[in-house]
Amino acid sequence: MEFTRITNIQDPLFKSMHQLMQDIFPPEEVLEFDLWKEPLEDPGIRVFVAVHEDRVVGATEYRYYEDLNVAMTDFTIIGQAGLGIGRFLADHRLRDLHALAEANGKKLRGMFAEIYDPYRVEHHEFGGVKPMDPYVRREVLSHLGYKRLDFPYVHPSWNNDGEAVSGLDLCFLPMDGNDDRLETGLIVQFLERYYTVLPNKPQAWYDMVEGLRAQNRIKLLPI
Numbered sequence: 001m002e003f004t005r006i007t008n009i010q011d012p013l014f015k016s017m018h019q020l021m022q023d024i025f026p027p028e029e030v031l032e033f034d035l036w037k038e039p040l041e042d043p044g045i046r047v048f049v050a051v052h053e054d055r056v057v058g059a060t061e062y063r064y065y066e067d068l069n070v071a072m073t074d075f076t077i078i079g080q081a082g083l084g085i086g087r088f089l090a091d092h093r094l095r096d097l098h099a100l101a102e103a104n105g106k107k108l109r110g111m112f113a114e115i116y117d118p119y120r121v122e123h124h125e126f127g128g129v130k131p132m133d134p135y136v137r138r139e140v141l142s143h144l145g146y147k148r149l150d151f152p153y154v155h156p157s158w159n160n161d162g163e164a165v166s167g168l169d170l171c172f173l174p175m176d177g178n179d180d181r182l183e184t185g186l187i188v189q190f191l192e193r194y195y196t197v198l199p200n201k202p203q204a205w206y207d208m209v210e211g212l213r214a215q216n217r218i219k220l221l222p223i
Contacts, residue, residue: 001083002051003092009037016056017049020079028157028165029075039197045074046096050085058085060093062111064100068189071097071111086140111173112190114155115141115148115223138223146171147220149182151212156198156205164202172220181217188212 006014014036021030031039039045044065050058061074073093078085101108115138153170157163172182188209195201212218 001057001085001088003088004049004051006047006049007040009034009040013049013051013056014040014047017047017059017077020056020059020077021075024077024079025075028159028163031158048089048092050088052083052085057083058089060089062093062097064097064104064108065190065193066100066104068186068193069101069104069106069109070186070190071108072190072194073111073113090144108175110175110179113141113146113171113173114153114168115146115171116168141171142223144173145177146173146223147179148223149187150219150221152208154202154204154208156195156201158198160198160200162200162202164204169223171223174220180220182220183217184212184215187218 004013006017008014018030018033018036040047045061045063047061048059049056057079059075059077059079062071063074064071076086076089078089097108097111118138148169148171151170153168154164154166155168157165170187172179174182191209191212195205
């Protein structure tokens with residue numbers, strides 16, 4: 001299996017990846033094909049696919065913020081069971097992130113991720129691929145060390161229509177494994193940076209951010 005980076009919308013592998021995203025994710029979570037041009041060309045956004053026998057069978061997008069010394073996993077797609085795709089993507093992603101942090105003269109602080117809460121959202125089929133089932137993914141991420149940030153989380157729809165998307169938790173993977181709280185200043189900086197690309201944010205998102213500003217630290221709880 002090959003871990004291959006995509007940096008151009010014209011790359012044939014991107015067409016396969018975007019179709020895989022449409023097969024797996026609900027529509028409001030998938031950015032339109034043409035809108036991927038700038039993100040793919042952005043050196044700070046890292047999009048990789050897992051290629052098995054000349055076919056895209058998985059993908060991951062993530063980014064590293066040098067000034068914050070944290071990463072964000074945008075998504076991980078497992079397109080087929082039984083190939084070890086999830087472990088393959090997670091291992092290669094983490095190696096790459098540690099190398100980026102080291103080049104920045106630091107040790108990676110941790111990594112954010114949005115995780116569906118299947119106890120609140122039960123209707124997503126995720127393409128019928130069992131490893132993408134929210135119950136399975138949640139347990140896997142828990143085993144990897146992710147923890148849930150203890151506040152009600154919403155995010156702007158990727159349709160950029162001003163709708164609030166709920167049913168997810170914002171989680172964080174502390175690299176030292178010992179953190180039980182995370183400073184709200186870091187969370188707010190990250191959220192404002194991450195969602196700059198979506199100008200039509202719902203009021204619920206602004207209310208959430210203001211609620212975070214009123215606190216100093218947020219608990220990290222088991223998933």
